[in-house]
Amino acid sequence: MNGPLVDAGSVPAWLRPLVEISGELDSSAFTRFSPPQNSYSRSAAVLILMGEGPSGPDVLLLRRADTLGSHAGQVAFPGGGAEDGDDGVVGTALREAEEETGVDPAGVRPVAVLPELFVPVSRFAVTPVLAHWQTPSPVHAVDAGETAAVARVALSDLADPGNRFQVRRPGTDYKGPAFAVDGMFVWGFTAGLLSVLLSLGGWERDWDRGxxxxxxxxxREHEWETR
Incomplete structure (x- = not known):
């Protein structure tokens, strides 16, 4: 079940709206895809880790290695498939974040669980775990075979209208939000989730959806930024 893991009053004011609304959301708020009935999907979790940096609230993102079998080279939240021994989706998200970025889980406070979302291309049923980075720790690409780069990206930069647009894949019905920020091109699942969170959290500014x-x-245009 999605919803708050803590009293919303115990988190910073800038994060409170997301914690408060987390229990009212369903998957349709984020995606049109629902896990198919009677069909295999693998459980996974991502960590949406938000802290406060020099430019205000920010979120931890990584760029996946170009050699990976799925979503190669894409910008993503730390996360991955569930493993035996994980303490639920929160445990999966924290373990994967530590393995990929070296973040110290002791400084991370999970504050809410968002609805499970289905990613058709990889057949993952992904649960986003929202967390407050109470005590930030150094982060880096732990394994070059999995992670090419790690960055803290300011929410104000993501919300900057000059950094936002939409992308369309010709010959398909795919159209979705995208960001070009801090040398990263963000699209797909991660951009869609970020776009909704900016709106729900009250950070969104008017931008050109056209x-x-x-x-x-x-x-191709942004390839140089992700190498």
Missing amino acids: DVRDLEAAL
């Missing part, structure tokens, strides 16, 4: 770019062209 700016729709060809996905393949955008990938």
Whole structure:
């Protein structure tokens, strides 16, 4: 079940709206895809780790290695598939974040669980875990075979209208939000989730939704930023 893990009054004011609304959401708030009935999907979790940096509230993102079998080279939240011994989705999210970015779980306070979301291309049923980075620790790409880069990205930069547009894949019905920020091109599942969180958290600013770019062209344009 999704919803708050802590009293919303115990988190910073800037994070409180997301904690308060977490129990009222369902998957339709984030995606049109629901896990298919009677079909295999693997459980996974991602950590949406938000802290306060020099530019205000920020979120931890990583770029996946170009050699990975799925979502290669894409910007993502730390996360991955559930393993035996994980303490539920929170345990999966924390373990994966530590393995990928070296974040110290002792400084991370999970504050809410968001609805499970289905990612058709990888057939993962992904549960986002929202957390407050109470005591930030150094982070880095722990294993170059999995993670190419790690960064804390300010929410104000993600919300900057100059950094936002949409991408479309010709020949398909795919169209979704995208960001070009801090040398990263963010699209797909991660961009969709960030877009909704910016709106729900009260950070969103008016941006040009009519700016729709060809996905393949955008990938080529921003390729230098992700190498």
